[in-house]
Amino acid sequence: MIDLIVTGDNVIDRYNDYSGAGALYISDDKIESFEKQKADPDSVDKNARFIDAGDKIISPGLVDMHVHLREPGREDEETIITGCEAASAGGFTAVCCMPNTRPVIDSQEVVRFILSRSRFSSARVFVIGSISRDLDGKQLSEIGDMVDAGIVAITDDGKSVMNAQLMRNGMEYAGMFGIPVISHAEDMNLSKNGKVNEGYISTVLGIKGIPSIAEDIIVARDIYLSKFTNTPIHIAHISTKGSVNLVREAKEEGIIVTAEATPHHFSLTDELLRSFDTNLIVNPPIRTQADVDALHEGLKDGTIDCVASDHAPHSPEEKDVEFNQAPFGMLGLETSVGLSLTYLVHKGVLTIEGLLEKMTVNPTRILKLPYNGFQAGSLADVTIIDPDLEWIVDASKFRSKSRNSPYVGYKLRGKAVCTICNGKVVYSENSMG
Amino acid sequence: MGIRGGHLLDLESLTAEEIISILDAARSFREVIDRDIKKVPTLRGITVVNLFYEPSTRTRISFELAEKRLSADSLSFSSVTSSVQKGESLKDTIQNIEAMRTDMVVLRHSSPGAANFLTRCCDSKVINAGDGAHEHPTQGLLDIFTMRERYGRVKDLRVLIVGDIKHSRVARSNIWGLKKLGAQVAICGPSTLLPYEIEKTGVEVFSNLDKALEGVDVVNILRIQRERQDAGYFPTLREYTLLYGIDATRLKRLNPGFTIMHPGPMNRGVEITVDVAESSDSVILEQVTNGVAVRMAVLYLLMAKEPIADKEGVLTP
Numbered sequence: 001m002i003d004l005i006v007t008g009d010n011v012i013d014r015y016n017d018y019s020g021a022g023a024l025y026i027s028d029d030k031i032e033s034f035e036k037q038k039a040d041p042d043s044v045d046k047n048a049r050f051i052d053a054g055d056k057i058i059s060p061g062l063v064d065m066h067v068h069l070r071e072p073g074r075e076d077e078e079t080i081i082t083g084c085e086a087a088s089a090g091g092f093t094a095v096c097c098m099p100n101t102r103p104v105i106d107s108q109e110v111v112r113f114i115l116s117r118s119r120f121s122s123a124r125v126f127v128i129g130s131i132s133r134d135l136d137g138k139q140l141s142e143i144g145d146m147v148d149a150g151i152v153a154i155t156d157d158g159k160s161v162m163n164a165q166l167m168r169n170g171m172e173y174a175g176m177f178g179i180p181v182i183s184h185a186e187d188m189n190l191s192k193n194g195k196v197n198e199g200y201i202s203t204v205l206g207i208k209g210i211p212s213i214a215e216d217i218i219v220a221r222d223i224y225l226s227k228f229t230n231t232p233i234h235i236a237h238i239s240t241k242g243s244v245n246l247v248r249e250a251k252e253e254g255i256i257v258t259a260e261a262t263p264h265h266f267s268l269t270d271e272l273l274r275s276f277d278t279n280l281i282v283n284p285p286i287r288t289q290a291d292v293d294a295l296h297e298g299l300k301d302g303t304i305d306c307v308a309s310d311h312a313p314h315s316p317e318e319k320d321v322e323f324n325q326a327p328f329g330m331l332g333l334e335t336s337v338g339l340s341l342t343y344l345v346h347k348g349v350l351t352i353e354g355l356l357e358k359m360t361v362n363p364t365r366i367l368k369l370p371y372n373g374f375q376a377g378s379l380a381d382v383t384i385i386d387p388d389l390e391w392i393v394d395a396s397k398f399r400s401k402s403r404n405s406p407y408v409g410y411k412l413r414g415k416a417v418c419t420i421c422n423g424k425v426v427y428s429e430n431s432m433g
Numbered sequence: 434m435g436i437r438g439g440h441l442l443d444l445e446s447l448t449a450e451e452i453i454s455i456l457d458a459a460r461s462f463r464e465v466i467d468r469d470i471k472k473v474p475t476l477r478g479i480t481v482v483n484l485f486y487e488p489s490t491r492t493r494i495s496f497e498l499a500e501k502r503l504s505a506d507s508l509s510f511s512s513v514t515s516s517v518q519k520g521e522s523l524k525d526t527i528q529n530i531e532a533m534r535t536d537m538v539v540l541r542h543s544s545p546g547a548a549n550f551l552t553r554c555c556d557s558k559v560i561n562a563g564d565g566a567h568e569h570p571t572q573g574l575l576d577i578f579t580m581r582e583r584y585g586r587v588k589d590l591r592v593l594i595v596g597d598i599k600h601s602r603v604a605r606s607n608i609w610g611l612k613k614l615g616a617q618v619a620i621c622g623p624s625t626l627l628p629y630e631i632e633k634t635g636v637e638v639f640s641n642l643d644k645a646l647e648g649v650d651v652v653n654i655l656r657i658q659r660e661r662q663d664a665g666y667f668p669t670l671r672e673y674t675l676l677y678g679i680d681a682t683r684l685k686r687l688n689p690g691f692t693i694m695h696p697g698p699m700n701r702g703v704e705i706t707v708d709v710a711e712s713s714d715s716v717i718l719e720q721v722t723n724g725v726a727v728r729m730a731v732l733y734l735l736m737a738k739e740p741i742a743d744k745e746g747v748l749t750p
Contacts, residue, residue, distance in 0.1 A: 199630060276549045
């Protein structure tokens with residue numbers, strides 16, 4: 001029995017390289033069939049819900065491969081449920097959660113806890129385990145046991161693994177299980193006490209800087225480790241011109257390296273820090289125009305494979321403080337699509353197909369997620385996007401439990417207007433009926 | 434004219450005209466504090482709170498005296514004896530104090546931008562008395578005032594700032610203020626203590642002190658902190674003194690009629706020798722005296738637009 005039909009003139013399925021009219025026939029949580037022509041509401045089962053997207057884009061569900069859900073440990077900032085609601089409102093049907101929770105995701109118990117908490121959430125949660133136990137950078141977590149429980153990658157995100165031997169071991173060990181290592185690339189000696197990009201702005205504002213070389217040096221190291229061990233490395237939140245060049249050269253050499261960029265790194269520069277807005281404090285820091293230009297170039301030529309938000313909720317009492325006391329991180333899930341369309345697609349950096357590739361098939365390929373686009377038998381996860389809808393970012397409308405976005409008040413062009421996960425409509429703008 | 438925005442947060446955003454108006458007002462107040470009765474009724478009925486989250490002797494006393502000489506009601510708060518020890522945030526602290534109806538806040542804090550932050554969580558006028566390594570605008574103003582009174586001008590003066598530029602809010606405020614008034618500014622210190630791309634502010638950059646001193650009119654010597662040695666910025670204080678200490682022999686390279694300045698507190702025998710500090714070319718204590726006059730000028734100009742005070746006609750110094 002067909003429960004839901006989604007049809008429109010503008011299906012873009014990057015998994016199957018299809019752009020054109022189409023109709024999805026969804027039964028329960030699976031795609032029953034996909035037809036490359038619009039469905040006629042009069043000739044289908046009247047019991048099925050019928051969504052006509054018109055000329056809006058119908059894509060396989062978007063994936064955000066870099067999200068902090070804060071549960072367990074900081075449920076005051078976000079929970080698995082609220083984080084997934086934010087994902088749904090932002091157009092994402094799947095998120096990958098980072099392991100820097102309390103306790104750290106370094107054992108199968110924590111992995112199973114998160115998966116059980118996400119059973120009734122509005123988005124799929126894929127868990128990323130830690131490289132080192134309690135993120136201490138010294139001893140490997142029980143990676144094999146966590147793979148058995150379902151993790152899709154390992155990382156010590158939030159911290160860099162400063163011991164190259166441990167990083168090597170992590171990569172070789174994860175390689176046995178076919179999962180990638182995600183590198184938070186930051187030389188922690190060079191970045192110590194830093195809050196913002198080291199440059200003219202940090203000099204003028206008198207804020208301790210984090211130099212671009214803190215990232216570049218570890219990216220170079222991890223590329224060498226990847227080459228030597230012949231295991232995949234994924235560079236998280238790439239932010240510098242130097243790192244983009246390193247990844248580009250490594251790819252040309254055939255090294256199995258991939259990278260993601262966040263909307264804040266490709267849309268903001270450190271000039272904005274003159275406002276001393278603590279919502280702009282992120283790690284790695286927002287950089288200079290030259291770095292933003294390099295990210296655009298890297299997104300365009302394929303050096304950067306994915307757009308991921310690094311959604312990092314923080315409570316108001318943590319962010320509404322003096323500049324040097326505020327923690328790193330900003331919200332991302334609910335602004336990612338709008339920012340990507342506004343700053344990449346509408347500015348001519350990427351085509352809409354190019355952007356969707358970085359939000360669907362590329363993260364799926366890197367993490368081996370169970371998605372294969374619009375095919376019979378596939379998971380019924382769908383995102384409908386209005387690429388021209390103009391809207392103003394309004395903190396009071398966030399589904400996230402936190403409010404720490406520097407984009408509040410920004411006018412964006414483009415938005416996810418309907419999100420379907422597991423065959424259920426989990427988010428819908430009024431315009432979608 | 435008043436100060437735009439109603440706060441004094443930095444010198445970077447002030448215009449040359451605004452700086453001149455403060456310096457001119459400070460000249461009138463300097464005359465007041467040299468009188469036998471050192472008090473004017475200008476800020477009668479105005480309440481000023483001095484919030485000091487970092488240890489300070491000179492700046493705090495200077496502000497307190499400036500407030501008292503303008504007849505303001507003032508009180509001082511130091512983080513050591515307050516609810517900060519109980520974990521009260523800056524935002525809560527200021528909102529509680531303001532609830533007692535205060536008009537102005539003077540803030541010293543270790544975080545860059547702390548004064549800017551304060552303007553967003555209260556309605557009082559805010560004066561930055563030093564925020565991390567960002568700015569210390571009243572110190573910059575009093576340094577520039579001291580030069581201006583001594584030379585009768587600031588334009589084309591050759592000023593050298595020596596020491597730990599990287600961590601110095603005094604250096605930044607001096608650079609902005611002096612550049613705006615047309616001085617030629619140079620900085621000198623070990624390369625490890627010169628911040629990234631500082632040359633973009635328009636200063637000349639030296640690491641060789643003897644070269645830097647050639648043809649200079651004013652040397653402003655910054656305090657060097659021992660903790661910079663511990664953090665590895667230079668090997669020892671002994672070597673720092675050898676390379677960057679100002680002693681009498683080095684002064685020969687300066688222009689005739691040169692001036693020695695230091696914002697204090699001094700490490701005698703480290704960045705400056707005793708004979709240089711106490712020589713007739715040193716205006717270090719004059720700076721301190723001028724500090725009160727400059728702070729009176731800032732307090733006055735920030736409150737100058739208050740209509741209630743206008744009516745009583747007490748605003749003219």
